[in-house]
Amino acid sequence: MGDIRQHGRHEPPEGHGGHPGGEGGIAARVEAARAGLDPLHVPVMLDRIVELLAPALGEPGAVLVDGTLGLGGHSEALLRACPDMRLVGVDRDTTALERSAERLAPYSDRVHLVHAVYSDIPRALDEAGVTGADAILLDLGVSSPQLDETDRGFAYAHDAPLDMRMDRTQSLTAAEVVNTYPVAELTRVLRTYGEERFASRVARAIERQRAQAPIESTRALAELVREAIPAATRRTGGHPAKRTFQGLRIEVNAELSILESALPAAIARLSVGGRVAVLSYHSLEDRMTKRALAGLATDTTPADLPVPLPDRQPELRLLTRGAELPTDEENERNPRAQSARLRAAERVRPPRQ
Numbered sequence: 001m002g003d004i005r006q007h008g009r010h011e012p013p014e015g016h017g018g019h020p021g022g023e024g025g026i027a028a029r030v031e032a033a034r035a036g037l038d039p040l041h042v043p044v045m046l047d048r049i050v051e052l053l054a055p056a057l058g059e060p061g062a063v064l065v066d067g068t069l070g071l072g073g074h075s076e077a078l079l080r081a082c083p084d085m086r087l088v089g090v091d092r093d094t095t096a097l098e099r100s101a102e103r104l105a106p107y108s109d110r111v112h113l114v115h116a117v118y119s120d121i122p123r124a125l126d127e128a129g130v131t132g133a134d135a136i137l138l139d140l141g142v143s144s145p146q147l148d149e150t151d152r153g154f155a156y157a158h159d160a161p162l163d164m165r166m167d168r169t170q171s172l173t174a175a176e177v178v179n180t181y182p183v184a185e186l187t188r189v190l191r192t193y194g195e196e197r198f199a200s201r202v203a204r205a206i207e208r209q210r211a212q213a214p215i216e217s218t219r220a221l222a223e224l225v226r227e228a229i230p231a232a233t234r235r236t237g238g239h240p241a242k243r244t245f246q247g248l249r250i251e252v253n254a255e256l257s258i259l260e261s262a263l264p265a266a267i268a269r270l271s272v273g274g275r276v277a278v279l280s281y282h283s284l285e286d287r288m289t290k291r292a293l294a295g296l297a298t299d300t301t302p303a304d305l306p307v308p309l310p311d312r313q314p315e316l317r318l319l320t321r322g323a324e325l326p327t328d329e330e331n332e333r334n335p336r337a338q339s340a341r342l343r344a345a346e347r348v349r350p351p352r353q
Contacts, residue, residue, distance in 0.1 A: 029054040029081040043073035044139065044337045045326055049277055050081055052319055052344045053135040056275040057082040062134040065125065066090065067118030067266065070143035072100030078135075079107045085135075088128050089113045090121060092167040092253075096143060117167070119262035122269055132271035140259065141281040142166075142249060154249060156241040159219035164245075164252045174248045178221060179214045183207050193256070194247025195283070202228045202244055218245075246282070256284055263292040267316070270347045275319065277344040286323055286341040293318060293345045315352060316345040 030050045043049070057064055057078065062085045066075045069089040079087060087110060091097050097113050104111050114124040118138060125133065142154050143166075153163035153174060162175035177189065183203045191199035205228035206215065215221050222241040229240045250256060263278075270276055276293075280286040297316040301309045323341035331338045 026051050026054055042334070043077065044279060044334065044340050045324075045330070045342055046074065046077055048324065048342060049074055049137065049279075050077060052277050053078060053137065053275050054081055056135045056273060056346070057085040059134070060084040061086060063088060063125075063128075063130050063132075064135045064137065065121055065133045065266070065269075066137045066139075067121050067262070068137075068139045068143070069100050069113070070096050070139065072103045074137055074139060075100070075111075076103060076107075079104065079110060086110045087112065088124055088130065088133070090116050090118055090124050092117045093143065094168065095149070117258055117262075119258045119265060121262065121266045125269055132274065133266075133269050134271055134274045136266050136270060136274070136276040137279075138259075138262070138266070138277070139279045140255070140285050153218050154245070156218055156222040156239055156245050159217055162216055162218060162221060164249045166253045172252055174252050175214070175216055177248055177251055178206055179210050189251045190244055190247040192247070193250040193284070194243035194245075196243040196247060198229050198233070199247075204228075221245075250282070256288065259285060259288055263289065267292070267296065267347075268351050272347050272350060275344060275346045277342065280323075280341050280343075281339045286343070289343050290323070293343055297345060311352060313349060315347060315349045317348045319344040319346055 030047050053064065056062065062082070064075065064078055064082075064085055065088045066072075067090045069075060069091040070093075072089065075087050075089055078085065087104070087107070089097075089100060089104070089111060091100070091113075092115070094115060097115055101113055112128045114120075114127065116124055121133075121136070125131075150158035151160050151163075152165075153160045162173065162178060164174040165172070177186070181189070183200075183206075186203040186206060187199045190196040190202055196202060202225050205224055206221075209215055209224055215224065221244070222239070225241040225244045226234065226239075234240045267276055278289045278293075280289055293316060297314045297318050299308055299312060299314055301307075301312040320343050323343055325342075326334075326337040326340050
């Protein structure tokens, strides 16, 4: 993949939304982004992501950081829509990096891929020789390759080893969590991360089963959870194991603790006029994103002072009103989009010292 050289920053033109080419050409950029995409595999909220981030990627050498590259669908669309931009693509999943490298091969001179967790975005930028990002995209949760590769153990619909590691170089697996965590800790994981109402019942059922033999497959765990949950509850809300699998996946991959440290670290490297967009699929992820963006979009001048303090003015301007949702049409076309929540912001001032 191509090298990305350090580039200088320019002040955004007055009243121009941050970058040349701005909002006026967004419809054309969205159309360009969609050209050549497989209509059956369009990334979640693609048009809106392009609308939000393309205005920050019009200058020659502008840098997009895709911190959760996956199959590279969003990045491919933005590379097509913004022919002068460069990409630093980050993913903890080596399989995803291999597949996205193939997908992005036509743009290889503008692409730099890094095997890392997205909390390491500052390091990835340093290694690429880039001082600041003009746009940052985080598409959280489990990716399509991880769901589609049944041997990864993310899906309860297929029998596979209990793995669930996004980064298969790490040691902790779902089998280890299920078979070694104390019941109280397992209950906490399922209740907090999976939002499972019957977390203690499921955890006790797991304890009884593993005392006889280790639980090693997704099918065995899914069936155990189904039997542990009251029959009346099983009739609604999808597969009974859905929340348990979500909780285990978040625990195995430390998703919330990584997000908590990643958001401020990534936003700190966002250039003035740069934009950040976060797609989350879980209420806790969305809550953390809301708090991180809103905190930097707030005037923190003490209430008892008569005038605003210059060094307490907001760093960010929110670009979304609350969390934006996919359209009904997209939800029908792509069931994986149904839980998506999108928040975005633009840097309007340098980071507070």
